[in-house]
Amino acid sequence: MKKILTSIASLCVFAACSQEKDTTQPKPTPTEVKSSSILLADPTIFYDKGTYYLYGTTSGDIPNGEGFQVYTSSDLKDWKGPVGKQNGLAFKKGDAFGDKGFWAPQILSYQNKFYMIYTANENIAVATSESPLGPFKNDSKEPIIKTGNQIDPFIFIDEDGKKYLYHVRLTNGNRIFVAEINDDFKSIKPETLKECISGTMLWENTQNVSWPVTEGPTVLKHNGLYYMIYSANDFRNIDYAVGYATSKSPFGPWEKATDSPIISRQNTKQNGIGHGDVFWDQDNKMHYVLHTHYSESAVSPRKAGVISIEFKDGKIVADPASFQFLNVK
Template sequence: MKKILSVITLLCVFAACSQEKNTDKPKEEVKEETKKNTILLADPTIFYNNGVYYLYGTTSGNIPNGEGFQVYTSSDLKDWKGPVGAQNGLALKKGDSYGDKGFWAPQVLSYKNKFYMIYTANENIATAVSDSPLGPFKSETKEPIIKTGNQIDPFVFIDENGKKYLYFVKLTNGNRIFAAEINDDLQSIKPETLTECISGTLPWENTENTNWPVTEGPTVLKHNGLYYLIYSANDFRNIDYAVGYATSKSAFGPWEKSKDSPIISRKNTSQNGIGHGDIFWDKDQKMHYVLHTHFSKSAVSPRKAAIIDVEFVGNELKAVNNSFSFLNN
């Protein structure tokens, strides 16, 4: 019976989580996209440090996504160089840290005079450390943060009082977003704090009405004393993949989903499969959301990296009209 359940679970995960698929794509579309030099990354994140923007993400078409994480750099968010990671373009290379396949959805942060990368591999979450945003990111433990179950899409949020939280997606009856306090070493959680945040319950979050609803790619920030949980919903291959948010007075919820969601979708960007990114602030403290889109109207992969401006209007988070653009190098 366990074997049968395991097979069913694996099939559900395969269908739902945000991994890179070898989707067939028309050769003429790839050729045209190559001319434009649009950066091919999924689940992207941008980290700003000392005048330089660092772009990371799930590899999408350049190298197998079982090799690690590439990194690109820019001084103005318009012209990007790379990949320029310390190891043949890679900021993290397989073998230097936990995992040997499925390197997805990294986050990079500066902490205690080091640079930390929190990422997914082998459908689990791990941490690696470096002296430079370019890497090499390495870990001596080579173990996942959470030892039981399967979880992806990590995001570390450090609150004003110094408490640290790990938001992530647990693969259980759908892709559901959970949170837990993470210890000061960023290598383990406090299991007694594990709390479910949200799951796909609204019509826009499951437009294909599947039995494995998807909410994923969490990013958390705080504004006017309110916590904002920004997330993507629907299977990433669905053209309705989109971005919404929920708010709470506590880091653990309860979360109230915004009635304005989705705030970023194909309806206001004209791009299919748009989502799974990260909030960042530029050198002028202007807020942006970096994300990915489908490759074209007819092909999901390789996915393309892009940014869109976002802003607060009172306590409502909104995308800025006509601010969408692809990232090119």
Template sequence: MKKILSVITLFCVFTACSQEKSTDKPKEVKSNTILLADPTIFYNKGTYYLYGTTTGDFPNGEGFQVYTSTDLKDWKGPNGAQSGLALKKGDAFGDKGFWAPQILSYQNKFYMIYTANENIAVAVSDSPLGPFKSESKEPIIKTGNQIDPFIFIDEDGKKYLYHVRLTNGNRIFAAEINDDFQSIKPETLTECISGILPWENTQNVSWPVTEGPTVLKHNSLYYMIYSANDFRNIDYAVGYATSKSPLGPWEKAADSPIISRKNTKQNGIGHGDVFWDKNNKMHYVLHTHFSESGVSPRKAGIISIEFKDGKIVADPASFQFLNVK
């Protein structure tokens, strides 16, 4: 009987985790603020492109919207190549749970690395607006469940896939990824971050969450920015860790979290990506809860960050929501 109960408990935990990125049916709301979760901004030739997990007009099983701006203030869209979508179900791996995309430019093509069906895939396009299409309808990693991909290309040309594996919590892993972005080198798979600090698990749950990794390099040191706590928790927040190697070991920063409801007055703030504007100023795009009383649909915003004395420092006063005109 004890064994049966353990199996049931494990199933319930995994089921809860598998719903981690989902939200209830989007509310009927009128808001100028762009309704996207897990956002990323890609800058190319004078235009900013905003993508993310859809929480507004489209169900997140249809693909990825894209909005555009030339100044980070006035946004237009969604104006992806396919009815507002940059990537559409049917052109991609998977048929549900399209979450947390990342865009990068490589060898005169635009690549979208994304989650669907709790696995990671890649799609290619000639334009940031799409249409992005997956040449392979197979996930990059074919065993287990993983979400929240981020590709980092080091100065020596080696490429790394950071991602979250759903195993005894949402844990951040890394592995070298092959040049075609279609598979990893499994012998390099390494665990990086798990939620063991008090700020990373404020509700003291049995399935701690660390997710949404972004990795960058500054003065020969690697920085991983990540979020912790369940996204539905008002204490969802952003911290960082450093390493001398892209595969770790990672040392968590003592000043984390650097972005939280305590310094921004926004509940559930986190899970985004770093980008540099046209003036080479660094920002972090992220999402917040819809309101003090409701999680969904989540809203997209940006906050200025910078390197200072080897630390990543956020400017809470710079926080602003992204509004569509």
């Protein structure tokens, strides 16, 4: 019985991890994939000195076990790439922790150095570079958290300088946790680890599965209130969507917004839309970069897109009419 239960649990974990390639849906043939579409899942956009840098989980022809590609744009419309310094890759397998499953990177600038926080081998690690184009490297071959399995990292630096690692732990569902992270971004303060959110709302588990999924956290602070934007449902579910929660503390308790989901197939007409990151453009307007299913009949390769969002009367509001896919010109 124990072996049977272990097998079932393993299958649940496998099915719940949002970055795994879909194997149950029909795939488009190579001729059906538009060459201009940027095929990235779990995307993030980093803006630096007039240039937008786009990263994510590889969702096209290049295996995601090779590392992270990067695309660039000066206006969010005309994209070039992949242009990473290692054959299009900003990060290459072998240059830091991990040898498979490179998912959901975040890029940040801190003390004159660029950091990439990412998932590999269902654990979280960090690499650094002198350029957003890479190469991102780290001599350490150790993950940030050395026990359990965790994915989807996001580092938030508060006004007082304290740093927090929001991430997803694979434990009875994909659950979002937080812990203070040390200044070198290489380890957490384990005594501060705390659960934030799990899938308990109807919109978060539309298929009523036993392994509910909440993932892809991004945390912001606005007018003294903390906002967590996150995605829910299995990524293969057409109801994969984006909601948010608020708190007076980076540790919670988190109150889920009653107007969630704010980005979904209901208001964008895109299946499986979610799991991205917030960025501000050169005019200080806020956007959310995310992925969608490839089509109505195929989940992968997932496509990257952008939608405008804003704070309004204490809420986060999305503009569905602003949604656009990202393409290489």
